[in-house]
Amino acid sequence: MSVSSPSEPDSPGAQHSPHVPDVPEEELKVCAVCGDRATGYHFHVMSCEGCKGFFRRSILKGVHFTCPLARSCPITKAKRRQCQACRLQKCLDVGMRKDMIMSEEALSQRRALRLQRRLAQARPAGxxxxxxxxxxxxxxxxxxxxxxxxxxxxxxxxxxxxxxxGPCSPSPPGPGVPLAxxxxxxxxxxxxxxxxxxxxxxxxxxxxxxxxxxxxxxxxxxxxxx
Amino acid sequence: MSVSSPSEPDSPGAQHSPHVPDVPEEELKVCAVCGDRATGYHFHVMSCEGCKGFFRRSILKGVHFTCPLARSCPITKAKRRQCQACRLQKCLDVGMRKDMIMSEEALSQRRALRLQRRLAQARPAGxxxxxxxxxxxxxxxxxxxxxxxxxxxxxxxxxxxxxxxGPCSPSPPGPGVPLAxxxxxxxxxxxxxxxxxxxxxxxxxxxxxxxxxxxxxxxxxxxxxx
DNA sequence: ATCAGTTCACAGCGTTCA
DNA sequence: TGAACGCTGTGAACTGAT
Structure with missing residues (x-):
């Protein structure tokens, strides 16, 4: 990868980076999909909050968009909402991974767990x-x-x-019949x-x-x- | 459902304005068609509720108006109803896009889906x-x-x-008896x-x-x- | 700190009805 | 015709797990 520029204050492996809020956050953080300001890696791709949410919603709902034009609409911050088909295609093209989206099963499991904790915490209040x-x-x-x-x-x-x-007698390991x-x-x-x-x-x-x-x-x- | 966005040079506050309560609510929100107070972007153009509805109805019905005069009637809030031909022309001139009006096909699809949800929601209401x-x-x-x-x-x-x-006796394969x-x-x-x-x-x-x-x-x- | 999901106010589509 | 409303996608700001 490229060597960090001299102005780079928080190189990887920096010790205590005491949170430099005033430092000119270089625009290395650019959404690979639309060019908007990225907030980090989402589904394996440096991207903005908008494209992150759009990708998750699209995959989760399993919709199939159709481009009314030539399926080559430019995706920019201003135009990204114009064509969902091309936006989703771009997401996939730049490497967003469907498999990093939690399945509906995993989600309901997680939600159930949280609900349980909420209830457990609300109970002693009574x-x-x-x-x-x-x-x-x-x-x-x-x-x-x-x-x-x-x-x-x-x-x-x-x-x-x-x-x-008892049960630890020299008997052949049965084929999984614990009841017997x-x-x-x-x-x-x-x-x-x-x-x-x-x-x-x-x-x-x-x-x-x-x-x-x-x-x-x-x-x-x-x-x-x- | 595609949502229109402000024109490409993303104007300040084009997105969610980061909450500027003190900003003098200047009437920058003016209908580009008739000058009435606009309620937002409609079919890609800052416009009022009236012109928004007029444009959709006109396109949807596929009518073709004819101007009785010189096809250059002034379109203002007070006069906009006088000449439909010129009003529609103005709509197109300022950039209203036909393709952002949902097709009749898409509409009926949406209506069916909604009706279905209504019914499903009425059931478990208890x-x-x-x-x-x-x-x-x-x-x-x-x-x-x-x-x-x-x-x-x-x-x-x-x-x-x-x-x-079982009950299947030694009989020849009966005609059309798949169970056999x-x-x-x-x-x-x-x-x-x-x-x-x-x-x-x-x-x-x-x-x-x-x-x-x-x-x-x-x-x-x-x-x-x- | 990072990156999953979650929340919620809003933008802009259609719909209703006086 | 158009003001008011319903609905859904959007994304900035959040929670929470690691």
Whole structure:
């Protein structure tokens, strides 16, 4: 590409360009379609707001214009509105890409997401200050008592690793039939393993006790329980 | 729809005037035909509502006026109705363009489209904006997840083509019974094939799983499910 | 900062009706 | 006939995601 002129203040890779609003914005930014002042790259082409909007609308609506003349109308800032057919053709000629326009699907998806956020933000507005307070209390209590890393459960590991012959049995990888995998085949359970299951009852009791304690701890954090 | 623009040397404020509230609203807006107060550009010429309507009607009806005098009647706001021939001539002289008047064809097309929209809009009038939005979300989700070409089902074709010997008895190809063409000649179907029906159960299971997955996919597209 | 989409006031077309 | 109005494309100014 051309070497930047000496007057170019904000060369690419400039460190802090402290936003030079007064600098004579050289007219390198010219719309490739109509010659109007461009505002940046749109759909891969340096172009103005007008041609940007025109291209998106035209593609999105899927219209097909017809030039009343010889399909070679000059496209300038002043004349660009005279012939839509030639304007759209010029857009394509200079390389505007249809595929950079979001599909109607992607748009509705994006809109739905935004609507959801709006609603989520508007919802808590309908709550009273008291309700807000209660929510934050509950969240705080949960945070303080919930062992998200499960590190406390380390103390309750059984001394002997017990392998339950469940779904991880040496069965051939089925052709994607998850529903059937919920019931392990009984053939793999033999009598030798069963006695150990009963020996773990005390262990489960301890575990249950611990978990109940956790719930009580949580409840105690909530003022309403007093 | 093409929109006319000011003449090519883009005059100041030709586009959206960047809001100049203090500018003395000089009556630069003068009809180029009759001198009346103009309401904007019409058919490429700054003109009043009267000359605008007159020009369109005249062209549309294709009439040909004749001046009773010397074809040089003065056209002013007060006298413009006196001579249609000279008024139309003046319109053309100052540059009004016939080609900016929509053809009867384009008009009827536009009218039909509008009528259609009226009817479509009268129907869902009982729905709130929120409901409308929900509908479009559902439609978008369906479009995105429904495999209208059923191309995905290609993966679930049974390895062996199975023909179910149904009600079509060994009759000669009846005249004009296209449904029969779906089942190949029965001579090729013997008893050996029937047991295979049961062997296809896993296949149906896979198929069901796939379809359930599709339904889940659809549900996930709906924000309310989060 | 850039570049997608979104908003909205306006320009200019046709339409209506007194 | 023409003032008032409805409708749609336009583009400057915005929001928002990256």
């Amino acid at each position: 709550l009273t200050a008291e309700q807000q307070e209660l929510i934050s209390i509950l969240i705080a209590a949960h945070k303080r008592t919930f062992d998200s890393s499960f590190s406390q459960f380390q103390h309750y590991q059984p001394a002997v690793r017990l392998c339950i012959p 995998s919920l019931s392990p085949p009984l053939e793999y359970l033999d009598e030798d393993v069963l006695p150990d299951v009963f020996s773990m009852l005390p262990h489960f009791a301890d575990l249950s006790t611990f978990m109940i304690q956790q719930v009580i701890k949580f409840a105690k954090e909530i003022p309403a329980f007093r | 729905l709130t904006a929120e409901q409308q939005e929900l509908i479009s979300i559902l439609i978008a989700a369906h479009k995105r997840t429904f495999d209208s070409s059923f191309s995905q089902f290609q993966h679930y074709q049974p390895a062996v083509r199975l023909c179910i010997p 063409s779906l089942s190949p000649p029965l001579e090729y179907l013997d008893e050996d094939v029937l047991p295979d029906v049961f062997s296809m159960l896993p296949h149906f299971a896979d198929l069901s799983t796939f379809m359930i997955q599709q339904v889940i996919k659809f549900a996930k597209e709906i924000p309310a499910f989060r």
